[in-house]
Amino acid sequence: MRLSGHTALQIREKLLSREIQASDLVGQLFKWIKDIEPNVQAFITTCEKEALEKAVEIDKKIINRQKVGLLAGIPIAVKDNICTKNLTTTCASKILQNFIPPYDAFVVKRLKEEDAIIIGKTNLDEFAMGSSTENSGYKITRNPWNHECVPGGSSGGSAAAVAADFSFLALGSDTGGSVRQPAALCGVVGIKPTYGRVSRYGLIAFGSSLDQIGTFTKDVKDAALLLQVIAGYDSYDSTSAQVSVPDYLQRIESGVKGLRIGIPKEYFAGGLNTEVGVAVKDALKLYEKLGATVVDISLPHTEYAVAVYYIVANAEASSNLARYDGVKYGYRTGESRGIIDMYCRTRSEGFGNEVKRRIMLGNYALSSGYYDAYYMKASKVRNLIKSDFDAAFEKVDCIMCPTSPVPAFKIGERANNPLEMYLSDIYTIPANLAGIPGISIPCGFSKTGLPIGMQILAKHFEEKKILQIAYAFERETDFHLKKPALKGSTG
């Protein structure tokens, strides 16, 4: 049975009022997954047995009127680059094919504390490097709205899992748009919180100064709920912020009267698909109708964002991925002559092409004599991009723009053109460079029926404001309620 009619908050009500049982819910969910998953391929690992056990445990708690967590009995999917104790975590890479973490990521610990039910680990571009989930070392995930299209990436598995009703909630990670872009392409809500809002402990690092764990949900209120659980200071992450976490659901209906919305002219220039542009402009008109003012702004250093990003992210990645050497865990080559040969073979065989490309680019940018010209300069330009946002937020309360320049593209269409693929993230990358929060919400459909997403950005730690703004739109529209037609083997 498909559980499409419900959000996590609604399911929560039903579970707590004992209208349904978590074990039934999980059972039905896995039936649906088994039916549909062959056409979607959202998961690398599912854990039905553990999920059912946990569900039975939570049912008991509810029946016994024990205190239960915020996410009691609610199924959730976790991107496979977030460590789950005793559950294989591969990063969609052959090099970690047998890796079973001995510890839980901070966010996973929080999910467990709040009694969520982890149903599986979702597919991604290997080490989160990509915008289509085609770079996975294991499988290609398909967009639930059109199986010939990509779900976006790198958190394509999580986005598809929520869009296909495999899960009510999912976690992803966003280094340059890896939550927001697939959320847009799959027609779901995706938040990338402020850098430091959610602990990165247990998130397998790609670009450490950019990575942030984010949420996938069916609507804005669920996003508030899930963010509530995972946000907050963690002493195991030095970059996590000691800033108190507000109640995100409280006054989410505040509306947008008097809100000043900034429209960066640089984001509506060439390369933007017409249908996407129109959908976002329509959304802006609705905001005006709801009492907001639209203001033209400029983010003058936008054109450098992608270049800066690919230097910073790849430099950090080249270092973060150095540990996968076959010595301690994960894949090790069969035969080798000496340690250097073992390193070379292990890494050549274990990493996919895109990962190798980025390691090489990153190492090059950091190598002696090039550091100043690349990494240093990129860091300086990064500061200019940050200043662009600081200046903009002097004038406006938030910034709105498309999440992705195009709706979901065809599988294989961009696979052989890395530069074109890199441009998929042109609207999302600046937020990571600046460390500010952003959300993508559904705001329309293309003529071919593919979802279109709109991005809302605000100042550091203004997730609550973003959620209020997003909810004001969602309340007036029904884009988030539309569902892809999915047919499985048993109908």
Added chain:
Amino acid sequence: MLSVSSVAIKLLKVVNMEYEVVIGLETHAELATITKLFCGCSTKFGAEPNTHVCPICLGMPGVLPVMNKKAFEYALKAAVALDCEINRFTNFDRKSYYYPDLPKNYQISQNYYNLGIDGHMNMSVNGSIKKIRIHNVHLEEEAGKLIHPEESGADYSLVDFNRAGVPLLEIVSYPDMRTVDEVESYMQTLRKILLYTEVSDCKMQEGSLRFEASISLRKKGSDKLGNRVEIKNLNSMKSVIKAIEYEAIRQSELLDRGETIDRETRLWDEVGEKSQRMRSKEESQDYRYFPEPDLLPVLIDEKWLSAVKNSIPELPLARKQRFIEACKLSDYDAGILTEEKVLADFFEECVKILERPKSFSNWIINDLLREVKDRKLDISNLPIKPRQLAALVEIIEKGTISSTIAKEVFSDMIQTGNDPQKIIEEKGMAQISDEGLIESVIDKIIAANPNVIEDYKKGKKNALAFLVGQVMKETKGKANPKMVNEKLAKKVGV
């Protein structure tokens, strides 16, 4: 292989003839924290392999480092003690290289903003003071340890990560040393400073203090530095000296033959007493340093810095000078007392109780240190208390016991930890100063040795000493020797 004397001769030739040897040292000291630099694992030495490890120090996917504040403060303390300029904004960098004992294949270290720069250290060399400049002091993490199986033909090695992540202080000197005496003094003085500031236990046998040397030669009078050669794998101070001597000779021989010195890194072979090329400059690693994104920069404010400055104790060289001046000790004695902070503290405690610096200095150097050595005791855990030694010295001064007996009492104190008063009382060791008692013993000895008395009267002066000895023997050494001498002399009629 060069014999010791030929080394000395050749070395003399190197330095006396035409070359100046230019030496710089890199020192690594493990900091004395209880836990590692970025995780809560124990730093204790000698545990079973891979028992002091966790996902963080093993560099598992997804883990993050969190700075050990104590380690940072220790490093800061050392930098201040070495008179460094403290970078008020300091951060950490990743130093990348592949080695199986380095879990992440990068080491978290400092490169762009070292904690301390441009410091210096004064040291005493052959009686005069020499200043050595310190290039930088920084904090980094220790690597693990490779264990190579002893069986021949083994095609594997094992890694013990217990040590991985232990906080490590690196101190880089300028190439300001010119002789092995200066190198010896540099190592000893630095070791003492690290011990005095209590930032490291400096146990070389456990690897918590290690040195690497860089050596170059130049024509005397030249101010241009020659190509330098770095020497690694120096496991003791002795190896450092030997390796430098070897290298100075090797380079001078090359130069004599008109050859050039390659910039390279060489490994010292402790057994063969020679070095071998490890890698040339061309093969040198590109560490691809960049700022560690997982750690925040550290800002050191005035308040913090002055608190650290105030926590620095008087350093060994200054203390030695003070002992010489205020306590009138010899250079040699003051040197030994300040060698170890615990010893100097012990000495000062004693003097505070009773102002007899010379006596305490003698007891500590001649007796206490001998006992410590004989019994293989840990110097940081002395078997007696200053109060006890002060009591002993006071008792001797009062004449309650003779100095011979005092040695026995001291030995007993070391063994039992008992107070001297108690030992003297229980063993009845107090000196006999009872005139009547001493006279009766003297009478007995005189009566028993008529021949000796005759000899004495005939002019054999040392016969008296024999009689004194007999009296002491009869009283088991407890008779007041001064009194025995006087009375005996009177009795036999001098």
